[in-house]
Amino acid sequence: MTVHDAGRALRKIGLATHNVGDVDVQTLVGAIGTGTHGTGYQLQNLSTVLIGMRMVNACGEIVEYSFEDDPEFLRAARVSLGTLGIFTAIRLRLLPAFQLRRREWCTHIDETLAHLDELMAENRNFDFYWYPRSDRSKLRTWNPPDERPDQIPYAECIEDQTGWSHEVLPKTRAVKFDEMEYALPAEAGPLCFQEIRTRVKERWRKEVAWRVLYRTIAPDDTYLSPAYGRQTVTISLHHNAGLPFQEYFSDIEPIFRAYGGRPHWGKKHTLKETDLRQLYPKWDDFQTVRKRMDPDCIFLNDYLRQLFGETRSNKMTTNNKRGGM
Amino acid sequence: MKAIGHTKWVIPGGHIPGTSTGIEPEFTSFDQLCILNTSKKEAEIEITIYYSDQEPVGPYPLKVSPRRVRHTRINDLIDPLAIPLDTDYAAVIESNIPVVVLFSRQDTRQTAKAIALTLAFPAE
Numbered sequence: 001m002t003v004h005d006a007g008r009a010l011r012k013i014g015l016a017t018h019n020v021g022d023v024d025v026q027t028l029v030g031a032i033g034t035g036t037h038g039t040g041y042q043l044q045n046l047s048t049v050l051i052g053m054r055m056v057n058a059c060g061e062i063v064e065y066s067f068e069d070d071p072e073f074l075r076a077a078r079v080s081l082g083t084l085g086i087f088t089a090i091r092l093r094l095l096p097a098f099q100l101r102r103r104e105w106c107t108h109i110d111e112t113l114a115h116l117d118e119l120m121a122e123n124r125n126f127d128f129y130w131y132p133r134s135d136r137s138k139l140r141t142w143n144p145p146d147e148r149p150d151q152i153p154y155a156e157c158i159e160d161q162t163g164w165s166h167e168v169l170p171k172t173r174a175v176k177f178d179e180m181e182y183a184l185p186a187e188a189g190p191l192c193f194q195e196i197r198t199r200v201k202e203r204w205r206k207e208v209a210w211r212v213l214y215r216t217i218a219p220d221d222t223y224l225s226p227a228y229g230r231q232t233v234t235i236s237l238h239h240n241a242g243l244p245f246q247e248y249f250s251d252i253e254p255i256f257r258a259y260g261g262r263p264h265w266g267k268k269h270t271l272k273e274t275d276l277r278q279l280y281p282k283w284d285d286f287q288t289v290r291k292r293m294d295p296d297c298i299f300l301n302d303y304l305r306q307l308f309g310e311t312r313s314n315k316m317t318t319n320n321k322r323g324g325m
Numbered sequence: 326m327k328a329i330g331h332t333k334w335v336i337p338g339g340h341i342p343g344t345s346t347g348i349e350p351e352f353t354s355f356d357q358l359c360i361l362n363t364s365k366k367e368a369e370i371e372i373t374i375y376y377s378d379q380e381p382v383g384p385y386p387l388k389v390s391p392r393r394v395r396h397t398r399i400n401d402l403i404d405p406l407a408i409p410l411d412t413d414y415a416a417v418i419e420s421n422i423p424v425v426v427l428f429s430r431q432d433t434r435q436t437a438k439a440i441a442l443t444l445a446f447p448a449e
Contacts (some may be wrong), residue, residue, distance in 0.1 A: 042435075072436070108350075108374055127343065131401070132351055133353065133398075133400045133401060133410075134349055134350035134400070135349035135353070136352055172405070175403065175404045175405065199359060203361075205343075205410060206409050206410040206411055207407065207409055208407065208411075209400065209401065209403050209407035209408070210403055210407065211400075222354055240403060240405070240406045240407055242405070242406060243407065
């Protein structure tokens with residue numbers, strides 16, 4: 001079931017998730033398992049809605065967990081990239097269905113940055129795009145329909161729409177793109193963005209016309225959540241699918257890393273286990289849970305082996321040990 | 326007013342200057358299309374971009390409301406692919422109804438701003 005389908009199904013019974021990302025075509029469990037998020041200074045990522053699940057573990061057993069009975073397991077499982085088992089049913093923390101007024105505004109990026117703190121604080125959901133070939137910016141705000149009817153004096157409103165949260169938080173996109181996104185400590189966001197802006201204008205405007213997106217997330221305590229333990233902003237780069245993206249992303253990625261960035265688990269990045277261990281205070285705790293749940297690494301593909309520092313010889317060793325050698 | 330213009334226009338000399346001087350977006354170097362639709366019907370435009378060293382890319386879809394003019398910077402077109410700066414290209418503009426197409430270039434690579442204007446070639 002996709003995030004979009006889940007939103008429609010929940011609405012029919014009067015419920016909603018607290019937030020939805022900009023894109024809603026991925027599966028709901030995939031979004032949860034990768035720490036996918038929307039935007040909102042006081043809103044945690046989608047993974048935090050998970051409060052229980054039924055799953056098939058590596059032994060083929062059907063087991064159930066809940067936050068009430070085993071909160072530490074849930075803190076590991078919420079963002080686990082499918083490595084702990086196959087979720088067959090999930091229990092979610094939800095809200096009564098609610099409506100939001102979505103507005104989009106155009107202004108100059110300098111105005112956006114000058115008012116960034118108030119924009120983040122005064123809107124339930126807020127993010128902005130920066131257009132590298134014009135230095136213009138698009139602000140997007142979502143608020144309860146009866147709140148904040150006032151204008152933004154330094155921006156022109158170009159879209160005004162009210163609807164159920166699952167309808168107006170995401171946006172349908174027809175053009176395919178590649179993306180790199182990093183989650184940064186909130187206080188580092190503006191400086192990191194400015195450094196990226198400068199670099200893109202100096203080196204990448206010839207090829208890059210797609211916008212850069214700046215969003216916010218509240219902290220959480222999920223072991224592998226990119227927002228673990230810190231108020232967070234995310235900055236994402238986009239490039240047309242079909243155009244070479246590697247050089248562009250590779251040039252910007254060190255800037256993200258210099259500001260303590262943690263990569264989005266579902267988007268482009270080049271980090272491996274040795275890099276990731278330094279970014280996540282609960283990395284070893286997660287690995288302990290993962291190895292307990294799946295000692296033979298049957299839930300790891302080649303990509304996940306790299307992320308978690310597991311080689312095929314490690315698996316052989318484990319198998320041999322289990323075989324009594 | 327009835328539709329004025331043609332349904333196919335050609336700009337053979339596209340080349341977005343690679344750098345800019347001054348405050349943006351006012352002084353950003355750009356190539357721009359100005360499309361006039363005098364009819365009572367929405368103009369559905371498709372742009373195909375030709376290059377000197379690769380196959381054409383397109384169509385880039387664009388709509389112009391009835392009895393309106395629309396200015397579109399080539400720099401900003403990303404669907405289906407961003408058009409590279411500082412690269413020779415040509416554009417073929419096809420419309421479902423007659424329109425008028427003006428092509429303009431703002432070049433701020435040096436501090437004295439330069440602007441060039443020309444009507445596109447009306448092919449049909």
